[in-house]
Amino acid sequence: MQTLLFEQDVQRIADDASGPITYRPGIIPSTLAATWFDALREQGDWHASSRVMYERLVGVPRLHCHYAVADPALPGVLREALARVAQHVDAPFNSIGLNFYRDEHDSVAPHNDKLHEMLPQQPVALLSLGATRTMQIRRKQPPHLKTELELEAGSLLLMGWNAQLHYDHGIPKLRYPVGPRISVAFRVRPTRNAW
Template identity: 75%
Template sequence: MQALLFEQGVQRIVEDQTGPITYYPDIITPALAKAWFDTLLNHGDWHESSRMMYERLVGVPRLHCHYDIASSALPSVLRDALAVVKQHVDVPFNSIGLNCYRDEHDSVALHNDKLHELVPHRPIVLLSLGATRTMVIQRKKPPRLKTELELEAGSLLLMGWNAQWHYDHGIPKLRCPVGPRISVAFRVRPEKADKTW
């Protein structure tokens, strides 16, 4: 994996054998981050979903959509975002997943990405657009060290594949009002015959 090309403002959350997890601010300008955010918010193929929790069906507190990078339906804004990300992380991404946190009530609980849905030793890269939200990163085993990281518009978070073994991450609800945020997640998924992820 190619190293990122700049160091100013970089936060290395984890550097040892359980990581890496590294935060890179300002990989794009505020103006470009806003333009991409507006385009995706207004034209993304957003869906609501629900899941069973405590024996009842509940709504997932965020919107989501997914794009296969090889698809002709990939929006041009995501092609542009992929090109920028690949300038910094030289990985053959084939999947882009988006989550839209509409306001302070939307969230995602602490979790790790399912490793069987990822190609081993390929990182996950998150590009943040829109409002700043706090990500909680917590070690699974004692000592359960916890980091709260402010994900700002135009920033990139790199999580190594092995970090999914050792850390959970999530976006908690907030008590104060906040605007919408879009997380653009670049992954390398295993090849599947039906190409449905």
């Protein structure tokens, strides 16, 4: 069972049977968040990928990489980040996924995390580094309430396991210039998939 350890400065996006989704800015000081961003931009094992959409192959509009927490090649900055997140969220995270949004053209469509790739009742914790980007969170069932949340550098967004059943989330493209951002997602995956 997930436990949210922090209580102060928490913005509750959803806090009922369909959630929780909570946001806390500033769990990482801005100078440290900038240092971690620079290190991950340089050290991350970044990959581009493509997928089939509308019967054609298209590039995924962001770079990504994944690490198992037990991987000896896990960058030290991710070990530090995991230790800091563990001060705020009580969950046995074993997988870290990163998305690199290079500019305003990079995005992720509204989606929910695949529950078969996560241990039941365990949360997803998203640490933001770099430029502020807007996340849209939308309830799947009527009323289709939508929240736009500005994810600042050093902030932590926590989504409960059951939130994936009831909400979609995404980072839309923008029509104005914005700097790069890295999203660091901490998950608890079944041992066979802890990549």
